Amino acid sequence: MSSRGQSSDPVVDFLSELAVGVVTCRLYSVEHPRALRARRRIAERCEELLGAAVELPEISSAAVIDLTVVDDEVFLGERTVTREGEEMALLVRSLHRHRVDQVSLEGGVSREEIGEFVGFLAGPPLSSPPRLPHIRIRRPVVVQEVSEEGGEAEIGDLDLEQRLHVVSSLVEAVVAGTPPPMTLLYGMVQQLDERLQRTSNPLRHMAELTDRRGWVVIHAHNTAVLSLALAVLFLDDPSSRHDLGVAAILHDVGKFGLPQEIIDQDLALSGLEWELNYDHPRIGLERLLAIPRVPQVAQIVAFDHHLTQRGGYPTLPEPRAPHPAAALVAVAEAVDIMATVRLPRERIDREEIASTLRAGAGGAFEPTFATAMAALWEIVQ
Secondary structure, three states: OOOOOOOOOHHHHHHHHHHHHHHHHHHOOOOOHHHHHHHHHHHHHHHHHHHOHHHOOOOOOOOEEEEEEEOOEEEEOOEEOOOOOOOHHHHHHHHHHOOOOEEEEEOOOOHHHHHHHHHHHHOOOOOOOOOOOOEEEEOOOOOEEEOOOOOEEEOOOOOHHHHHHHHHHHHHHHHHOOOOOHHHHHHHHHHHHHHHOOOOOHHHHOOOOOOHHHHHHHHHHHHHHHHHHHHHHHOOOHHHHHHHHHHHHOOOHHHOOOOHHHHHHHHHOOHHHOOOOOOHHHHHHHHHHOOOOOOHHHHHHHHHOOEEOOEEOOOOOOOOOOOHHHHHHHHHHHHHHHHHHHHHHHOOOHHHHHHHHHHHEOOOEOHHHHHHHHHHHHHOO
16 A cells, blocks of 8 residues: 555556655665555556556556656546646646657556656656657657558657748747747757767768748758757767757747848848847747746857857947857857858858868957867768
8 A cells, every 4th residue: 555645546546656666766775675665556557557448538548658748737537637636736747858748658557667667757858768668658740751561650750841830830830939849849859969970970960051032941940950050069868969959940030020121131041140130139038938848958059159258249248258158159150151041152161161260269269179170061061
């Protein structure tokens, strides 16, 4: 019998034990006596819930517990249980942290499987969830295609066009004031991060500017690619890199929805003089403060990415240097402007891009990041 107080609802009992157990295992090692007791209680509540399947409409006739997260709501079957226990918010955060949107626990699940599942949720984010015989852990299906058998098959890796579609969906959601696809965005960034660690030429993952109307999306995508290429050199923690990648995509969120004539004016300029909308860092920060599940570093980057060692904007009461994450993204953004807009139009070469970075090191650009980006640009072919 659980040492925690039980309600008369086995659904709430199970989910509460799961949420608290995950936090307990995160605070202690998974083999700590407190964590072991928490895992045992979760297994007991799971067994009770599956045993009551015939009496509960939330459980399928095949004795399967289907847990689904949609934004900040958690469902068991078709029943929303988000507000039925104070621990539910903890559970939602744990699932979001691992970009999990659905979990199915089948009859016959062992206590060892429960322990491995809880350890997964309590541990650092992994590139893929564990494969367990009776627990199906699913991440969002990003793109679907029709298989040869006529059914739907998941595409594991996003190509360039699909990545741009994800960013375009993000822009549309922000402009419309609807919740953006943050889980999808994190999945895309994670894939990019993994690819950039395996390639000697990260620039091949960038998109070309073929239509001015697509500049906001292209620039957000390419800035993320270049930011992650630098982050691989400076950040060992995958979660920090993923947060930075999301921040890079959102750095110009204050420009989302600008009239096309303003974008055209920006694109008509060259080099580092092209920024016209001096208010977009403040607008970007305000937008991100209103969006759930945005990493704090994204808010910082949106506000700080035009601050420089010499000042920049927005004008502050007390001048200061930009946050290091914003300084990194600023280098990536400048390179994308040079590479995507100037290089094909003005026929500048790669050596000129590297030279501009080195000349601006310590002034327009943070010197460590500028030097690293210049070296990267000189090395790749």
